Amino acid sequence: MDKLVAQFPKQIADAIEIASRSDFSFYKNKAFQNVVICGMGGSGIGGKMVSQLFENQASLPIILTQSYEVPGFVNEHTLVIGSSYSGNTEETLAAVEMAKQKGATIVGVSSGGDLAQFCKDNHYDFVKLPGGNPPRSMLAFSAVQLINILSKARIIDANAIDTFAKCRHLLNEELISIKDEAKKLAKHLYGKQCIFYADSDLEFVAIRARQQINENSKRLCWHHVIPEMNHNELVGWAGGDNAFAAVFFVSQFMSDRNKKRTELSQEIIGKKTKHVLSIHGKGKSIIEESFYFIHIIDWASLFLADQMDIDPVEVRVIDYLKSTLDKA
Known part of the structure; x- marks a missing residue:
């Protein structure tokens, strides 16, 4: 992988x-x-x-x-x-x-x-x-x-x-920083419940993070978006503690109001867990930035799997589900 x-x-x-x-x-x-x-x-x-x-x-x-x-x-x-x-x-x-x-x-x-x-x-x-x-x-x-x-x-x-095409150049130029961010992210997530947040325009980035941690790292996690999470999930953090690790994908292109909401959300969540990490985007367009985030996520899921001594390729439970459905 x-x-x-x-x-x-x-x-x-x-x-x-x-x-x-x-x-x-x-x-x-x-x-x-x-x-x-x-x-x-x-x-x-x-x-x-x-x-x-x-x-x-x-x-x-x-x-x-x-x-x-x-x-x-x-x-x-x-x-x-x-x-x-x-x-x-x-x-x-x-x-x-x-x-x-x-x-x-x-x-x-x-x-x-x-x-x-x-x-x-x-x-x-x-x-x-x-x-x-x-x-x-x-x-x-x-x-x-x-x-x-x-x-x-x-x-x-x-x-x-x-x-x-420009995304390829960005990923090659930023490879060292991408891997550094990925190692930081994997360390942040190790042994904790993972929650990913992103601006609503980049929900697919948070979904990608959830999916890669699920499949490659074999860990349960969830995601939500700003501003919607400010109307429900933020209240749920009243029950948060250091068993949880929050990750914010901070886009250069989010609106000023969502930037402020992100900052306030980090402040509020930071009172419930010391494990709050921000990953800031790079790139000249939102497309470049999204590929930058995704490459960090993909590497982090492998680094986390390695820390846990887990095979990132193996998906036997999905194979079992499909084979059982075929017989039904």
Whole structure:
């Protein structure tokens, strides 16, 4: 897993190369009214990232669905993107099948599997990703393809993918500081209950942190966003103590009001636990900053797993669940 995390900057370049070779027909003579991205787990986080990063730029709503169904509004004017790294995620396959029945335009993104066959059988556009790796390690590949699809459909800026190329340079330039921050984060989380907070515009960063600590470090944790957590969870910190470790991903691009809310939240939580850590973003855009945060998170999850003498790749409980469902 450490090799895959180390390759994250290169994966961005490789993903852009795949996007440059992708030839689509789905958008020709087609005017969409909304977009639905179907994806779970390590595949779904790319959809969450894209829907949040481009929601203010997009010309129409972009929705992520993580279930067996698509929303009721899906029809012939909807672009549905099925994102499943393995191509065999049952929830995603059920969702795109429902989208087909509703007459939606469908594009598939996977390394193969049943989703690839579904797209071939129904003459849908399809993007093939390199296979054989854990889905959570292939975020760059899925996110870049989603951006490319939305760009080709004229839903977001045609040059949106160019910003992702700059992320690679930032991650390479900041590698030493990224690993230093990751080691600090892993030490902060060791032996404690983890809680991640981020500005609402970067909720996907906090979700990524939760997912990576769950899967790579085999630890329970949760996340919340500012300002919403100020209306509920902050009160719950009355029961907090030093068994809890709070982490704030502090964006350069958050609003002045949310900056103040973050500072006050840290002050209040700091009265209940001495374990409060702030990680400040770097980068010239919110996209660059989000990749900076994610690279820190990914490394930290491996460092924490190493401290706990845990195999970060192993996900036997998920394999058991899937095999049992297949027999049901």
